[in-house]
Amino acid sequence: MTHSASLNQTGEGTTDAPRARYLRIATLLGLLLLTSMGLSLALGSFPTSFVEVGHALVTPQDSDIAFIVWELRLPRIVLAVLVGAALAVAGAILQAIVRNPLASPDVIGITSGAALAAVAFLALFGTALSIHWLPASALTGALLAALLVFLLAWQRGISPSRMVLVGIGLSAAMGAVTTLLIVISDDAAAMYAYVWLTGSLYAAQWQDVLGLLPWLLVAVPLCLTRARHMDAMALGDQVAQGLGVHVLHSRLVLMACSVSLAGAAVAFAGGLSFVGLIAPHIAARLVGRGFARLVPTAALIGALIVLYADLLGRVAFLPKDLPAGIFVSGVGAPFFVYLLHRTRYRSG
Amino acid sequence: MPSTPAKTPRLTGEALHAGYESRRVLDGVDLAVAEGQLTVLLGPNGSGKSTLLKTLARTLTPSAGRVCLDGQDIHRRNTREVAQRLGILPQGPSAPEGLTVRQLVGMGRFPHRRLWRQDAERDARAIHAAMAYTDVAAFAERSVDALSGGQRQRCWIAMVLAQETDLILLDEPTTFLDLKVQVDLLELLSRLAHEHGRTLLLVLHDLNLAAAYADRLVMMRDGRIVTSGTPRDVFTATHLKGVFDLDARVLEDPETGSPICVPTPRRGARPSARPASPTVDRRCIS
Ligand SMILES: Nc1ncnc2c1ncn2[C@@H]1O[C@H](COP(=O)(O)OP(=O)(O)O)[C@@H](O)[C@H]1O
Numbered sequence: 001m002t003h004s005a006s007l008n009q010t011g012e013g014t015t016d017a018p019r020a021r022y023l024r025i026a027t028l029l030g031l032l033l034l035t036s037m038g039l040s041l042a043l044g045s046f047p048t049s050f051v052e053v054g055h056a057l058v059t060p061q062d063s064d065i066a067f068i069v070w071e072l073r074l075p076r077i078v079l080a081v082l083v084g085a086a087l088a089v090a091g092a093i094l095q096a097i098v099r100n101p102l103a104s105p106d107v108i109g110i111t112s113g114a115a116l117a118a119v120a121f122l123a124l125f126g127t128a129l130s131i132h133w134l135p136a137s138a139l140t141g142a143l144l145a146a147l148l149v150f151l152l153a154w155q156r157g158i159s160p161s162r163m164v165l166v167g168i169g170l171s172a173a174m175g176a177v178t179t180l181l182i183v184i185s186d187d188a189a190a191m192y193a194y195v196w197l198t199g200s201l202y203a204a205q206w207q208d209v210l211g212l213l214p215w216l217l218v219a220v221p222l223c224l225t226r227a228r229h230m231d232a233m234a235l236g237d238q239v240a241q242g243l244g245v246h247v248l249h250s251r252l253v254l255m256a257c258s259v260s261l262a263g264a265a266v267a268f269a270g271g272l273s274f275v276g277l278i279a280p281h282i283a284a285r286l287v288g289r290g291f292a293r294l295v296p297t298a299a300l301i302g303a304l305i306v307l308y309a310d311l312l313g314r315v316a317f318l319p320k321d322l323p324a325g326i327f328v329s330g331v332g333a334p335f336f337v338y339l340l341h342r343t344r345y346r347s348g
Numbered sequence: 349m350p351s352t353p354a355k356t357p358r359l360t361g362e363a364l365h366a367g368y369e370s371r372r373v374l375d376g377v378d379l380a381v382a383e384g385q386l387t388v389l390l391g392p393n394g395s396g397k398s399t400l401l402k403t404l405a406r407t408l409t410p411s412a413g414r415v416c417l418d419g420q421d422i423h424r425r426n427t428r429e430v431a432q433r434l435g436i437l438p439q440g441p442s443a444p445e446g447l448t449v450r451q452l453v454g455m456g457r458f459p460h461r462r463l464w465r466q467d468a469e470r471d472a473r474a475i476h477a478a479m480a481y482t483d484v485a486a487f488a489e490r491s492v493d494a495l496s497g498g499q500r501q502r503c504w505i506a507m508v509l510a511q512e513t514d515l516i517l518l519d520e521p522t523t524f525l526d527l528k529v530q531v532d533l534l535e536l537l538s539r540l541a542h543e544h545g546r547t548l549l550l551v552l553h554d555l556n557l558a559a560a561y562a563d564r565l566v567m568m569r570d571g572r573i574v575t576s577g578t579p580r581d582v583f584t585a586t587h588l589k590g591v592f593d594l595d596a597r598v599l600e601d602p603e604t605g606s607p608i609c610v611p612t613p614r615r616g617a618r619p620s621a622r623p624a625s626p627t628v629d630r631r632c633i634s
């Protein structure tokens with residue numbers, strides 16, 4: 001049978017306004033991030049001018065300023081950017097999978113798993129063993145916690161809401177053990193643990209940057225290949241399956257991306273958890289639906305948040321160097337309350 | 349309606365048993381979905397209509413029996429290839445906040461797109477045609493969640509149409525809509541079958557609308573098919589009693605000849621001929 005005209009009309013050229021808007025916003029955010037990194041590079045406890053910093057950047061010789069710029073500030077700034085981006089993308093993935101804007105990688109136990117492992121490491125070895133092993137143990141803790149949540153929530157497939165419930169329960173249990181460990185460990189280790197738990201980029205090194213970068217280089221492109229699957233799953237599992245999405249498979253891949261990004265970020269910077277909650281939100285406000293646009297935008301916003309939180313911590317209360325986590329939470333907590341308030345009004 | 353020679357059905361369920369962890373629902377269902385026709389699945393709440401639709405659309409795996417699409421077990425086929433032939437709209441779908449109509453309809457193109465190979469022109473054509481057919485183009489850039497129930501349902505149907513499948517399964521596409529909107533939707537769906545050669549299987553709630561628009565009716569109860577056939581053959585008082593436990597008389601529409609059921613109120617429930625007070629309202633049967 002032939003299809004009548006109404007089903008065979010040619011498509012008119014559709015103006016793609018959202019796409020233009022996305023490109024504009026992403027470019028702006030990218031430029032903002034670059035200038036902010038430049039600003040951050042010039043500010044610190046040791047007074048440096050833009051000219052000196054610029055000079056030190058191009059001639060990384062043995063001057064004091066070159067050392068400050070290349071070995072102290074730059075790795076810390078780059079790590080802040082990577083951590084922010086990783087947490088934001090992890091949050092964007094998780095919120096999309098769980099279909100709940102209030103979810104963050106915390107809710108599936110990643111942060112508390114990393115915290116428990118880090119604190120256990122500090123309690124067992126004190127600060128005696130090289131602190132360089134701390135990220136590795138935190139990452140292991142994060143991945144194990146996520147795996148445990150996953151296994152406990154598995155029921156002929158994975159239900160996101162069940163995973164959140166299991167995650168919250170397990171997080172609470174791990175939090176209790178973490179507190180216990182801090183209480184019984186010596187003062188120096190306890191102090192270190194507190195700073196780590198708050199989230200800090202203090203004393204970041206190039207080694208940390210190199211430790212985190214590969215995770216981003218693998219997980220971000222991988223999750224982007226699943227962007228359209230994610231958009232389809234936003235319509236519900238059944239609609240997505242009907243459209244030909246392999247829901248379980250896609251969810252596993254995306255979950256693995258989220259867990260490894262959040263785990264790696266937390267391992268190198270501690271509990272900066274709110275970034276994963278806020279950044280995807282602001283990104284969604286700016287560029288709307290569409291996972292392929294949400295991910296880069298959220299990454300840029302997350303990078304900006306952590307960069308400025310760390311900058312504030314470094315220079316606002318000199319000579320003290322405060323953990324970036326304080327400022328992230330300072331902004332994040334009120335934002336969370338606002339979100340709760342808004343969702344209640346929407347559904348009520 | 350001209351009686352065309354029956355084409356071999358492309359979608360069939362054979363001895364299907366299916367259910368959920370907690371309970372079994374389908375209990376040996378055999379069904380062949382008639383090609384190029386509009387088939388309506390009827391049955392009381394919880395009789396397993398949605399479960400049957402999900403099983404036929406491979407979103408639920410049967411515990412026994414099998415579903416065949418074009419002669420092959422549907423669960424063994426590549427899910428994307430299935431989605432190029434069969435579209436399903438589940439019961440009560442919900443769109444995420446802020447998703448525009450055009451974006452929703454565009455999702456119907458998922459099975460035809462690949463990361464490295466996309467036919468943008470064909471996609472645009474299919475999306476445009478689906479929106480024109482369902483008459484949603486006027487609010488293409490608005491959020492789906494800000495539309496009326498009838499408009500929203502047309503958007504979802506447009507998404508399934510953009511999928512360009514020959515087989516379309518819809519679970520209660522008209523529930524909770526005004527009668528007029530239901531009629532408009534059914535007109536649209538019936539044209540899809542009769543003018544565009546699509547094969548449709550719908551779950552409907554309204555018995556009279558089902559009898560008026562269906563080429564074939566399938567009646568279910570307790571996870572089994574009780575009877576199936578043309579409305580004239582199966583839409584009888586006996587079957588309505590047997591399937592729905594409904595006491596009704598079945599009349600014939602003098603114009604179209606399609607059967608209509610009129611529930612027979614039990615004594616006492618019937619409104620009296622002379623109302624005791626003028627404020628007593630007469631409830632319409634719908
Ligand atoms: N996801 C589910 N999990 C468990 N039981 C379900 C689920 N969906 C439906 N059921 C049960 O299966 C039976 C048949 O449901 P369904 O196929 O939705 O009926 P219908 O669509 O005819 O109203 C009902 O008793 C219902 O409670």
Ligand SMILES: [Mg+2]
Pocket residue numbers: 397398399439519
């Ligand atoms: Mg149903």
